[in-house]
Amino acid sequence: NAGVTQTPKFQVLKTGQSMTLQCAQDMNHEYMSWYRQDPGMGLRLIHYSVGAGITDQGEVPNGYNVSRSTTEDFPLRLLSAAPSQTSVYFCASSYSWGPGNTIYFGEGSWLTVV
Amino acid sequence: DQQVKQNSPSLSVQEGRISILNCDYTNSMFDYFLWYKKYPAEGPTFLISISSIKDKNEDGRFTVFLNKSAKHLSLHIVPSQPGDSAVYFCAAQSPRADRGSTLGRLYFGRGTQLTVWP
Numbered sequence: 001n002a003g004v005t006q007t008p009k010f011q012v013l014k015t016g017q018s019m020t021l022q023c024a025q026d027m028n029h030e031y032m033s034w035y036r037q038d039p040g041m042g043l044r045l046i047h048y049s050v051g052a053g054i055t056d057q058g059e060v061p062n063g064y065n066v067s068r069s070t071t072e073d074f075p076l077r078l079l080s081a082a083p084s085q086t087s088v089y090f091c092a093s094s095y096s097w098g099p100g101n102t103i104y105f106g107e108g109s110w111l112t113v114v
Numbered sequence: 115d116q117q118v119k120q121n122s123p124s125l126s127v128q129e130g131r132i133s134i135l136n137c138d139y140t141n142s143m144f145d146y147f148l149w150y151k152k153y154p155a156e157g158p159t160f161l162i163s164i165s166s167i168k169d170k171n172e173d174g175r176f177t178v179f180l181n182k183s184a185k186h187l188s189l190h191i192v193p194s195q196p197g198d199s200a201v202y203f204c205a206a207q208s209p210r211a212d213r214g215s216t217l218g219r220l221y222f223g224r225g226t227q228l229t230v231w232p
Contacts, residue, residue: 042222058219090157100146103220105157
């Protein structure tokens with residue numbers, strides 16, 4: 001009963017380094033997305049995908065890349081890490097997009113950029 | 115531009131009493147609303163939702179009320195238990211990718227920290 005799995009749970013990066021946050025779901029969900037949570041800010045959408053091969057930008061996409069080669073996986077790439085990207089990242093998925101489709105979240109990835 | 119607002123960052127309630135968490139929204143296109151609960155170091159977990167065609171939805175101790183004319187919803191927890199202590203996020207979803215929105219996007223409030231004390 002894995003649901004949405006994110007790795008790594010914790011990561012420290014130096015400014016300018018790149019890395020990939022992994023996300024996988026085993027529920028055959030079409031819709032996947034990445035959010036970041038900053039203190040006092042709620043969750044903000046970074047990128048989303050409505051199916052394999054289809055991605056689009058959310059509210060705060062700058063500095064991040066995504067791809068969706070399979071239904072199960074939706075990795076988030078930080079191209080050149082900056083201290084402003086220090087945050088908690090949540091991957092989420094749902095059966096489809098639109099109202100009535102409950103979105104399920106992973107446990108989060110804590111990223112610190114120094 | 116915060117389209118979903120939770121104006122109370124914290125709420126403290128005695129065990130057994132009612133907890134009422136409030137949420138306001140500004141976008142009249144929103145037609146589906148959700149509450150998520152989040153414990154420290156965990157991801158948000160879905161709690162309860164309501165469609166805009168309803169004004170109330172109940173699930174055990176949790177009831178969500180929606181007042182569309184006031185663009186306001188609230189989550190009632192009765193009776194409150196210490197295990198309910200968590201951050202509660204209100205979220206809203208629009209039916210389509212209209213201007214300023216994104217397919218399937220959840221618009222989150224900033225959360226309310228609920229503390230239930232014995």
